[in-house]
Amino acid sequence: GSNGGQEAPAGGSDTSTSGGSESKGAVTPVDKKDLLFAIDQEPASLDPYMHTKQQGFTVGTLIFETLVKKDASGEFIPWLATEWEFVDDTTIIFKLRDDVTFHDGSKFTAEDAAYSLSLGATSSFSKTVFSSIDPDNTKAIDEYTLELKLLNPYAPLFEALSSFRGAMLCKDARESMGESEYGRAPIGTGPMKFVDWVSGDRIELEAHDGYWGEKLPFETATARIIVESNSRSIELETGGVDIAMELAFSDWDRIEENPETILISGESQSSTFILLNNSMEPFNDIRVRQALAHAIDMQALVDIVFQGNAMVADSYYIPSIIGHKSVGPMEYNPEKAKQLLAEAGYGDGLAIDFYTYEHPIHSVVGEVLQSMWGAVGVDVSIKVVDLATQTDLNNSGKVSTAHMSPAVAIADPDAALMIWPTWRTISIRHNDEHVQELLDAGRATYDEEERAKIYGELQEYLFSKTYSIPVAFPRAAFGTRDYIEGLEFNAALVPDMTTVRFK
Amino acid sequence: MLKFTIKRILVAIPVLLGVTLLVFTMLYFTEGDPARLILGDTATEEEVEALREELGLNDSFGQQYISYLGGVLKGDLGVDYITGRPVSEEVMDRLTTTLKLAVASIVFSMIVAIPAGIISAVRQYSAVDNIAMVIALLGNSMPNFWLALMLILFFSVFLGILPASGLYGAQYYIMPVIGISAGSIATITRMTRSSMLEVIRQDYIRTSMAKGLTEFLIIVKHALKNALIPVITVIGIQFTVAVGGAVVNEQVFAIPGLGKFLVDAIKARNYQVVQGGVLVIAIICSIVNLVIDLLYAFVDPRIKSQYQKSGKIKRIRMVKEEG
Amino acid sequence: MANKKNGQLRDIWRRLKRNRLAMVGLVILILIVLVAIFADVIAPYPYDLQNYSDVKQWPSSKYIFGTDNFGRDIFSRVIYGTRVSLQIGFISLSVGALVGSIFGAIAGYFGGWVDTVIMRFTDILMSIPKIVLAIAIASTLGPGLVNAMIAVAISSIPNFARVVRASTLTVKDQEYIEAAIAIGAGNSRVIFRHIFPNILAPIIVQATLGVGVSIILAASLSFLGLGVEPPTPEWGAMLSAARTYIRDEWYMVLFPGLAIMITVLALNLLGDGLRDALDPKLKN
Amino acid sequence: MHKLLEVKNLKKYFETKNGLLHAVDGVNFYINEGETLGVVGESGCGKSTLGRVVIRLLDATDGRIIFNGQDITNLKDKRAMRKEMQIIFQDPFSSLNPRMSVSQIIEEPLRIHQLCNSDTEMKSRVSELMDTVGLASRLADSYPHELDGGRRQRIGIARALALNPKFIVCDEPVSALDVSIQAQILNLMMDLQEELNFTYMFITHDLSVVKHISDEIMVMYLGVMVEKCNADELFEHTLHPYSKALLSVIPEPTIRKTKERTLLQGEITSPINPKPGCRFAARCVYAKELCSQVTPELEEIMPEHYVACHYVKEINGL
Amino acid sequence: MNDKDKPLLSVRNLTIHYITDNGVVKAVNDISFDLAKGETMGLVGETGAGKTTTALGIMNLIPNPPGKIINGEILVDGKNILEFNKYQTRKYRGNVASMIFQDPMTALNPILTVGEQIAEVSRYHNKLSKAESYVKAAEMLELVGIPSERINEYPHQFSGGMKQRVVIAIALACNPQLLLADEPTTALDVTIQAQVLALMGDLIKKYGTSMVLITHDLGVVTEICDRVAIMYAGQIVETGDLEAVYEHTKHPYTKGLFGSLPRISDKTSRLNPIDGLMPDPTNLPNGCPFHPRCPDKMPECESRVPANTEIEPGHFVRCLLYE
Ligand SMILES: Nc1ncnc2c1ncn2[C@@H]1O[C@H](COP(=O)(O)OP(=O)(O)OP(=O)(O)O)[C@@H](O)[C@H]1O
Ligand SMILES: Nc1ncnc2c1ncn2[C@@H]1O[C@H](COP(=O)(O)OP(=O)(O)OP(=O)(O)O)[C@@H](O)[C@H]1O
Ligand SMILES: [Mg+2]
Numbered sequence A: 001g002s003n004g005g006q007e008a009p010a011g012g013s014d015t016s017t018s019g020g021s022e023s024k025g026a027v028t029p030v031d032k033k034d035l036l037f038a039i040d041q042e043p044a045s046l047d048p049y050m051h052t053k054q055q056g057f058t059v060g061t062l063i064f065e066t067l068v069k070k071d072a073s074g075e076f077i078p079w080l081a082t083e084w085e086f087v088d089d090t091t092i093i094f095k096l097r098d099d100v101t102f103h104d105g106s107k108f109t110a111e112d113a114a115y116s117l118s119l120g121a122t123s124s125f126s127k128t129v130f131s132s133i134d135p136d137n138t139k140a141i142d143e144y145t146l147e148l149k150l151l152n153p154y155a156p157l158f159e160a161l162s163s164f165r166g167a168m169l170c171k172d173a174r175e176s177m178g179e180s181e182y183g184r185a186p187i188g189t190g191p192m193k194f195v196d197w198v199s200g201d202r203i204e205l206e207a208h209d210g211y212w213g214e215k216l217p218f219e220t221a222t223a224r225i226i227v228e229s230n231s232r233s234i235e236l237e238t239g240g241v242d243i244a245m246e247l248a249f250s251d252w253d254r255i256e257e258n259p260e261t262i263l264i265s266g267e268s269q270s271s272t273f274i275l276l277n278n279s280m281e282p283f284n285d286i287r288v289r290q291a292l293a294h295a296i297d298m299q300a301l302v303d304i305v306f307q308g309n310a311m312v313a314d315s316y317y318i319p320s321i322i323g324h325k326s327v328g329p330m331e332y333n334p335e336k337a338k339q340l341l342a343e344a345g346y347g348d349g350l351a352i353d354f355y356t357y358e359h360p361i362h363s364v365v366g367e368v369l370q371s372m373w374g375a376v377g378v379d380v381s382i383k384v385v386d387l388a389t390q391t392d393l394n395n396s397g398k399v400s401t402a403h404m405s406p407a408v409a410i411a412d413p414d415a416a417l418m419i420w421p422t423w424r425t426i427s428i429r430h431n432d433e434h435v436q437e438l439l440d441a442g443r444a445t446y447d448e449e450e451r452a453k454i455y456g457e458l459q460e461y462l463f464s465k466t467y468s469i470p471v472a473f474p475r476a477a478f479g480t481r482d483y484i485e486g487l488e489f490n491a492a493l494v495p496d497m498t499t500v501r502f503k
Numbered sequence B: 001m002l003k004f005t006i007k008r009i010l011v012a013i014p015v016l017l018g019v020t021l022l023v024f025t026m027l028y029f030t031e032g033d034p035a036r037l038i039l040g041d042t043a044t045e046e047e048v049e050a051l052r053e054e055l056g057l058n059d060s061f062g063q064q065y066i067s068y069l070g071g072v073l074k075g076d077l078g079v080d081y082i083t084g085r086p087v088s089e090e091v092m093d094r095l096t097t098t099l100k101l102a103v104a105s106i107v108f109s110m111i112v113a114i115p116a117g118i119i120s121a122v123r124q125y126s127a128v129d130n131i132a133m134v135i136a137l138l139g140n141s142m143p144n145f146w147l148a149l150m151l152i153l154f155f156s157v158f159l160g161i162l163p164a165s166g167l168y169g170a171q172y173y174i175m176p177v178i179g180i181s182a183g184s185i186a187t188i189t190r191m192t193r194s195s196m197l198e199v200i201r202q203d204y205i206r207t208s209m210a211k212g213l214t215e216f217l218i219i220v221k222h223a224l225k226n227a228l229i230p231v232i233t234v235i236g237i238q239f240t241v242a243v244g245g246a247v248v249n250e251q252v253f254a255i256p257g258l259g260k261f262l263v264d265a266i267k268a269r270n271y272q273v274v275q276g277g278v279l280v281i282a283i284i285c286s287i288v289n290l291v292i293d294l295l296y297a298f299v300d301p302r303i304k305s306q307y308q309k310s311g312k313i314k315r316i317r318m319v320k321e322e323g
Numbered sequence C: 001m002a003n004k005k006n007g008q009l010r011d012i013w014r015r016l017k018r019n020r021l022a023m024v025g026l027v028i029l030i031l032i033v034l035v036a037i038f039a040d041v042i043a044p045y046p047y048d049l050q051n052y053s054d055v056k057q058w059p060s061s062k063y064i065f066g067t068d069n070f071g072r073d074i075f076s077r078v079i080y081g082t083r084v085s086l087q088i089g090f091i092s093l094s095v096g097a098l099v100g101s102i103f104g105a106i107a108g109y110f111g112g113w114v115d116t117v118i119m120r121f122t123d124i125l126m127s128i129p130k131i132v133l134a135i136a137i138a139s140t141l142g143p144g145l146v147n148a149m150i151a152v153a154i155s156s157i158p159n160f161a162r163v164v165r166a167s168t169l170t171v172k173d174q175e176y177i178e179a180a181i182a183i184g185a186g187n188s189r190v191i192f193r194h195i196f197p198n199i200l201a202p203i204i205v206q207a208t209l210g211v212g213v214s215i216i217l218a219a220s221l222s223f224l225g226l227g228v229e230p231p232t233p234e235w236g237a238m239l240s241a242a243r244t245y246i247r248d249e250w251y252m253v254l255f256p257g258l259a260i261m262i263t264v265l266a267l268n269l270l271g272d273g274l275r276d277a278l279d280p281k282l283k284n
Numbered sequence D: 001m002h003k004l005l006e007v008k009n010l011k012k013y014f015e016t017k018n019g020l021l022h023a024v025d026g027v028n029f030y031i032n033e034g035e036t037l038g039v040v041g042e043s044g045c046g047k048s049t050l051g052r053v054v055i056r057l058l059d060a061t062d063g064r065i066i067f068n069g070q071d072i073t074n075l076k077d078k079r080a081m082r083k084e085m086q087i088i089f090q091d092p093f094s095s096l097n098p099r100m101s102v103s104q105i106i107e108e109p110l111r112i113h114q115l116c117n118s119d120t121e122m123k124s125r126v127s128e129l130m131d132t133v134g135l136a137s138r139l140a141d142s143y144p145h146e147l148d149g150g151r152r153q154r155i156g157i158a159r160a161l162a163l164n165p166k167f168i169v170c171d172e173p174v175s176a177l178d179v180s181i182q183a184q185i186l187n188l189m190m191d192l193q194e195e196l197n198f199t200y201m202f203i204t205h206d207l208s209v210v211k212h213i214s215d216e217i218m219v220m221y222l223g224v225m226v227e228k229c230n231a232d233e234l235f236e237h238t239l240h241p242y243s244k245a246l247l248s249v250i251p252e253p254t255i256r257k258t259k260e261r262t263l264l265q266g267e268i269t270s271p272i273n274p275k276p277g278c279r280f281a282a283r284c285v286y287a288k289e290l291c292s293q294v295t296p297e298l299e300e301i302m303p304e305h306y307v308a309c310h311y312v313k314e315i316n317g318l
Numbered sequence E: 001m002n003d004k005d006k007p008l009l010s011v012r013n014l015t016i017h018y019i020t021d022n023g024v025v026k027a028v029n030d031i032s033f034d035l036a037k038g039e040t041m042g043l044v045g046e047t048g049a050g051k052t053t054t055a056l057g058i059m060n061l062i063p064n065p066p067g068k069i070i071n072g073e074i075l076v077d078g079k080n081i082l083e084f085n086k087y088q089t090r091k092y093r094g095n096v097a098s099m100i101f102q103d104p105m106t107a108l109n110p111i112l113t114v115g116e117q118i119a120e121v122s123r124y125h126n127k128l129s130k131a132e133s134y135v136k137a138a139e140m141l142e143l144v145g146i147p148s149e150r151i152n153e154y155p156h157q158f159s160g161g162m163k164q165r166v167v168i169a170i171a172l173a174c175n176p177q178l179l180l181a182d183e184p185t186t187a188l189d190v191t192i193q194a195q196v197l198a199l200m201g202d203l204i205k206k207y208g209t210s211m212v213l214i215t216h217d218l219g220v221v222t223e224i225c226d227r228v229a230i231m232y233a234g235q236i237v238e239t240g241d242l243e244a245v246y247e248h249t250k251h252p253y254t255k256g257l258f259g260s261l262p263r264i265s266d267k268t269s270r271l272n273p274i275d276g277l278m279p280d281p282t283n284l285p286n287g288c289p290f291h292p293r294c295p296d297k298m299p300e301c302e303s304r305v306p307a308n309t310e311i312e313p314g315h316f317v318r319c320l321l322y323e
């Protein structure tokens, strides 16, 4: 029996029920009417302004749309907005499409756009990218014209608008449903509309008949939540799902070599670093910080941790973001490290805590550091806490060292350097006003060359101070079945699912 | 009998209250701030503080507990901090899945374990006994997650005959059921065996032998039912374990069950979810215990008359082990 | 005197010896304990020695169980892990057994409201699934070896309390308890001199089986990220860390998994055998 | 003669889930020093309970226990009293702690009451006691399960003797033993009484044993005493209908039966919340209306011969 | 065995050992006796003398392992029951021969109604329908003096004496020719014992059943038996009709038994017990097993096992004094 009427996710039973063996090569994607993809975590909400999880955004790409998009060449192209114009540095007028309807049948207007972007400016989740928007003066001029006001010039604006962070919500629906309910059963303008969300299991979508653009080749789409990375890749390999997000490094080769599956990998826009608590003994001493950096054989560390799928970080954000300047890494020199430690008064050794939680990468870094720093007389004890405790300790300045890989929301230096503002509560606590000045300057400069110079200076400055130790620019990968095409890697790890096609 | 049932339910109430208080106290003293976790690293201290205020996290221990209890009495289990949904809905979503799986697992365990236990007992120290016990114990000796991963590797990857995760149809149940049953099969087999061994040595079995009955009749009619009480007890315990304790299997098989949900909630400091989930498990546990007690009466007329005479509770529990 | 006491033990031993499975369990267990004791001698490498040039090596003569993603020798880690896992199992269980037994004996011996309170408390603990309880405790205390042991110990208390209480109730009704009271023995003398020695059998059985449960529980805590702190070579933690490699470098998962399985199996076999041997009702 | 123990209107009720169980319901008697009071009655009539209440292993519900002139009914510190009053149990298997050796068992009372100053003294006292009860000293380190019933019972006796008590409750000390062993133990107990001037309360259901050992006999039925008199007197002039029936059904090992058997119908009834009236009325062939309404009082029918029966005189033609 | 009828039961040189870890328990050593149709024989002996073992042997119910019939034959109606196959043995048990066990409290299955426990015997052996077998069971209950309305009650609702009657009803349900009663009244009070003995006496007379009544009470034997056999250390040391054994006691052991009994009729201040203890059955002395305790021991006793000697018609003694 099918056990109490629990429905298989749309179409899921066709492929996976019949078992992996059959699906191997047996599937005829021509008449496939559903898309099944596996995400690695359950989103807290699907409302793009109510969370920061890439899993929620990925599902959201089918439901919501943005004013502009970025094409393959990096150009910003019209989407829900047809054209735009800078009135001045802080005022932009957008003309919107007039043929767009929400899933509930209501029209998409400039009201909705103004509502969405103002929300972006105030929501504590999205203000990292939209804090420059002036929420009180951004308004609809007429039904399809939006005036966007900025509080200050903001260079990454279009990068932000084209990212999924700037998705357009339905004002009426959200206000009448309430934000948590809306996040649970969202209404957008995208090609798929929300159907059902089975807690912990899956989110189901179906085609939106009134969609203004090109219809997608599938009628339903289901996001299955599969936390265990092994299970995710096995489902992909056995044909249980069409697409699997966030593949573990150890699965890449197999997915790549398997003729039935395709590995889509690329460089993530996030980078990882070792946090040092600059307001805490002994890390307030630059000699200690530098000693620690010199003590790391970064290539070995990165190879072990990322299993060959990352570059050693030479700076504080990835090369493909403007203004990147190669400043590092610090030379591996244990002798020098020992010497610096001795100078700082720790010749007899030093004991420090490394904080981590259950995470496949951070704890591995911890273990390698334990060994490498141990070699120069720094005794590392690894404190494994859980995420909640780690977050709490981190933001109350109690974490001494840790490895971190904060998500970079948009491919812009301002977002990539999001850990550095002095107002941030995380334990890095450098309190260096010069850093803040440079950040402010970079953000307000529209001229690309000038911006690049500012950020170049910042990167050099940060390196000279060694407030943190950059570790890696990791790659990431999704996997698809061989009959899927069109899905592109996204450096923010939020692939646009609307581009998926069946071969 | 009714009187007994009612008394039994009344006795469960202080236990349930105790469970909420215990869980509440533990959570209260746990490090980690749910507000900070929800808002993430980028939120300012003020925003976090505002959310704490909104969630009532700044109230004193007593205030928080009393207002929570007040809610519970009105049937309100609070809200999931993260999704903003009522805890009762969130828990119920998981509960149905979990119950289906738990029932399937226990039924499977019984089908395998009870005959195995009987045969082992009847042929004590024989090769059959040894083999049955080793197999049963193997299931109990493997770490759950390891077994689960091995099952997936074997059945989904190498043989490709079973779906690796989810719970969307009959064949999806096979591996999780094996994974969850592995422990309970061992426990039930052992209990059946030792209970049967004990019963077989009773005088009334000798009486039935002196009557000239067949071995089959003696075992099934005279011995088995008498051996059932401790077996029922462990089955009940195993059922409650399957309801809340299948955390690891749920994680590996991507099943949205109560156990995994609870563990995630504990880690996310999603207090009201933890409370609600544990409370629901405790209620199920009480119900199972009640059902067990009623089953005792069904199996053993002595217990039945005890219940009937007065509602007084005398539990004949033989909790020897728990997987 | 000693040899007479041995006479009693010899009876049990004889019954145990007849049980082939139990003997297999015992022999394995003794070997495991020896391995734990002589880990320093047996292990070819330190358990935390990272060798970046020998990462993820398949089993070979140099590394009989292969190496992990840090280039550490898995064999050495499994050997040292014996120590850790046995420690966790035995210590946490002993603490749980001690506390649980004392509570159970008090509840059973005194009865009345003391019994009610203690038993309701165990009811409370028992209505929360063990693993969830252990996780909740471990979260409250924070992860780490000691806290994991505390969590495992606390979650084993109710079982012992119940078993001991039930046995105490039967022993309490024996005439020798009354005889002890009649010659003027006080409560503590009765409990410790007369009741405890006579309920040792179920406690030992429960404990033998419980060590296995504790080892697995601790491993599950590690699997869920609440166990020991690196680089402690706890088997569960090794499994957990290696599980991403299960598809290709499955040897990394195989050996710690087998180690757990064999140890727990040995404990279970021995425990079952002891149960049969110690249970006077099963004497023939 | 000196009344060593006197019991007045002693009651012991147990709370059970079905109601109040009147195990002992208003019993009066005394025992002279150096004598033996035999207590007989069917299973469940409250013999053991009476014995336990008397030596304060159980607390009395009502009534008074006077021992050696001292009211011990509510005595708090029982230590001193424990030395004076001891008990020997029926079951030589369950009354000895299986985890203790013979010498440990016999030592224990000496340790608790700190009666010995040194280990050597303790040792010699233990071997003296073992000698007294006829246990070979080589058995000192044995465990009870290695010994037979008769020897075990001797251990129990030695344990009771260790404290030099004046008064010993013997709760069916020989009924679990084989006849030949039973005879050895009975002989031993009688020898000890002679030697050490013990006072026994000897509980049994075996009338031949009780007659053999007792000076006085008390017959109990459902928590009450129905007849009490000198041992020989009871067998010569049995007055109470229950006693008569009881005596008539003892299977005697002779093939020439002289007695007329009175088969009682049914079994002893429940002692829970008993109705007023004679407890024996339901099984009594002589029962009349009065019997089930009024509880008969214990009366001295003949000198030192007490009976509780409304119609005792008519029945016996007195 | 004079020119009476051919005996119903004839035990010839029966030897039964229990092979245990502590040695070989020589429970029954070369015993022989006959039992005529309708005759009742008392089998008397102290604990461990081998009484129960003998009875179990006659039922072919010796637990194996550890028990083993070493030698001898048991002829019932001329057929050696030890050579029966499984099926014949089942037909024999309960139907031709049945056994009443010592302890009525444990000899009944607590979870089956007494009616079922009686009915199943005749249902099984006489192929009665369920209804018929219950009618028969009701008859049997009435026969043993229990109102048949109580047929659907459970053992725990009965008193000890009533349970023993139920056990008797079970034993007699198929009108067996041979009844082995193993201490049927030892667990009962004197007044109840008298009732039960009277009842048994009536019933066996009524049905002409032959009975072996096992007891350790020399008094009980006189109430009901025609003959008596005295067992010591696995041997029958003296056998004969009541008068012969009770009034012309020959064997020193039997004499000792009588000397140990306190008598109501004559007041002696000291009893006259046999010295010493029963020998360890794993280590029986050479020669006559009673010689270490025997007051009339002769040097020869230590080496020679006495033979069964008929000293007067029907009165056998195993003692060198009489050879
Ligand atoms: N602790 C107790 N709680 C409740 N009832 C009890 C308790 N002890 C004894 N009784 C009851 O009190 C009554 C008298 O019991 P007691 O043991 O004194 O009888 P007895 O004459 O010694 O019987 P026996 O000959 O079987 O030893 C019985 O009905 C018994 O069930
Ligand atoms: N299953 C067994 N295994 C080993 N020895 C046994 C077994 N059953 C009986 N025995 C031994 O055989 C001998 C005879 O036992 P049996 O039970 O026949 O004696 P009995 O005369 O019936 O004694 P009782 O009066 O105690 O019932 C005893 O020494 C006993 O210990
Ligand atoms: Mg008694």
Ligand SMILES: [Mg+2]
Residues within 6 Å of the ligand: E051, E052, E053, E182
């Ligand atoms: Mg017997």
